[in-house]
Amino acid sequence: MAQSIVGYVRDAVSPAAAYKLAPRQFHPDSIFLNLNESPYPLSPKAQQVLNTFSQGNRYPEFTQGALRTAISNYIGFAPERIAVGAGLDDVFSILVTLFIEPGKDVVISDPTFGMYATFFALHGANVINVPLGPAPDFALNVDGIISAVNENTAMVIVCNPNNPTGTLFSLEDIERIVESVPCPVGIDEAYAEFSPLDHLELARTYGNAIVLRTLSKFAGLAGYRVGYGIFPEDLVPYVSAATPAFANVSGISAAIGIASLDDLDYLIANRDEQVSERERVTALLNEMPGVSAYPSATNFVLFKLPGDDATPVLKALNDRHIYVRHYPAPDLNLNDHLRVSIGLPDENTAFFNALEEILADRGTA
Ligand SMILES: Cc1ncc(COP(=O)(O)O)c(C=O)c1O
The missing domain is CATH 3.40.640.10 (Type I PLP-dependent aspartate aminotransferase-like (Major domain))
Structure with missing residues (x-):
């Protein structure tokens, strides 16, 4: 490359500070609970x-x-x-x-x-x-x-x-x-x-x-x-x-x-199901030894895991094609937390069962 124009880029543009999202793989069994999406099809x-x-x-x-x-x-x-x-x-x-x-x-x-x-x-x-x-x-x-x-x-x-x-x-x-x-x-x-x-x-x-x-x-x-x-x-x-x-x-x-x-009844029915699923997931998480889930007014739940690093649990969930969100940045103080979006009832149950198994294997539940 003869010439570079990198020197013309504005100082405020820092590749190191770019917003990053962990990749996720589309697999027939994938359960995506990492981006607070709606699990429902179009109205x-x-x-x-x-x-x-x-x-x-x-x-x-x-x-x-x-x-x-x-x-x-x-x-x-x-x-x-x-x-x-x-x-x-x-x-x-x-x-x-x-x-x-x-x-x-x-x-x-x-x-x-x-x-x-x-x-x-x-x-x-x-x-x-x-x-x-x-x-x-x-x-x-x-x-x-x-x-x-x-x-x-x-x-x-x-x-x-x-x-x-x-x-x-x-x-x-x-x-x-x-x-x-x-x-x-x-x-x-x-x-x-x-x-x-x-x-x-x-x-x-x-x-x-x-x-x-x-x-x-x-x-x-x-x-x-x-x-x-x-x-x-x-x-x-x-x-x-x-x-x-x-x-x-x-x-x-x-x-x-x-x-x-124009299809508000459909959206509201889905929302009502998600809110009731959110309460179910929160209660189930709170019953798990060493896990605390916080009250949420959204379509996701943040919870604390036993231990000080959620990375191995995140990885074990990903290995089962279940995707949730982790915040490892030290200044956020959430390295031992995960955030799970509320999916369809079966997806939430699959997430919960997988987490229970993973924590039992690790000897923390
Ligand atoms: C608090 C908040 N604001 C804004 C957005 C972005 O939403 P949109 O998909 O409309 O860009 C998100 C998406 O996760 C969000 O959580």
């Missing part, structure tokens, strides 16, 4: 759209008006206040375009969704971590967040209920942050439908609250990539300017999103 109406969609040669609607109207009908906010993207991860790009100048601060609370730190740092932000308290409560340090905000702060992000802990922070705590800081507060409620509370009222009341959501979890469309944000009214023209053409949502994904939201 009947969405499947019908998939079978008949024939507009792939056409660009999607430029402003994604029909998708935004379907979301508007679902959550009760005007379509103008709703921005969509190719998954919630893509809506973070709109936040970056709107708010992040290199050198600005973004306040987060680890352990939380790893994409925030990676993505905002990639755009030159200083990520300021105000950590959660220790297990099992993982308390949000509300005063710490408020005092971390200064004139250099571009935004605060809170995830409620929080990934990967499953913790539900109180609405009062989130409201105290929103009303105490002048900057934008992004409230990531990717798991809102699994939780007894949401933050829609804050988006109605406060001019600095941005509620962030996705169709990946509750609506089961992770592979189609549809996420959305509810933005303050006076920001609407800026949000439109910051949204890419077609909002990065493909025509088929928009059509499937619309059809899924």
Whole structure:
């Protein structure tokens, strides 16, 4: 190679800091409980759209008006206040375009969704971590967040209920942050439908609250990539300017999103089953000697294993084609924990039986 352009890459782009996901193998018996996906197939109406969609040669609607109207009908906010993207991860790009100048601060609370730190740092932000308290409560340090905000702060992000802990922070705590800081507060409620509370009222009341959501979890469309944000009214023209053409949502994904939201009874029945399975899995884990599972308001459960390293148990589960999530980064203090997504009842039982066997073999259960 005669020439390299590596020297032109922006300093903020660090290969070492790239967001990483452990690979998983598609095997006929694989059970995927590592990415908090929905285990259910498309709803009947969405499947019908998939079978008949024939507009792939056409660009999607430029402003994604029909998708935004379907979301508007679902959550009760005007379509103008709703921005969509190719998954919630893509809506973070709109936040970056709107708010992040290199050198600005973004306040987060680890352990939380790893994409925030990676993505905002990639755009030159200083990520300021105000950590959660220790297990099992993982308390949000509300005063710490408020005092971390200064004139250099571009935004605060809170995830409620929080990934990967499953913790539900109180609405009062989130409201105290929103009303105490002048900057934008992004409230990531990717798991809102699994939780007894949401933050829609804050988006109605406060001019600095941005509620962030996705169709990946509750609506089961992770592979189609549809996420959305509810933005303050006076920001609407800026949000439109910051949204890419077609909002990065493909025509088929928009059509499937619309059809899924038209099949709410199906989604709600699936959600109800997952919530009851979540409680079953939590109770079963807590009956296992040396295992503690934390309360969760999401579609996953974080649990602590006996010993100080979950790696061998993770590996033994993977050997049985069962995939769960491990967080080995030392600063997260979760090396002895695993996070399991809630699957179909049979998948949850297979996971649980495998874990019981693995721990018995290791002499820890
Ligand atoms: C808290 C949180 N926010 C955002 C996302 C990204 O969702 P999407 O699939 O819509 O990009 C996830 C996915 O796991 C998540 O857990």
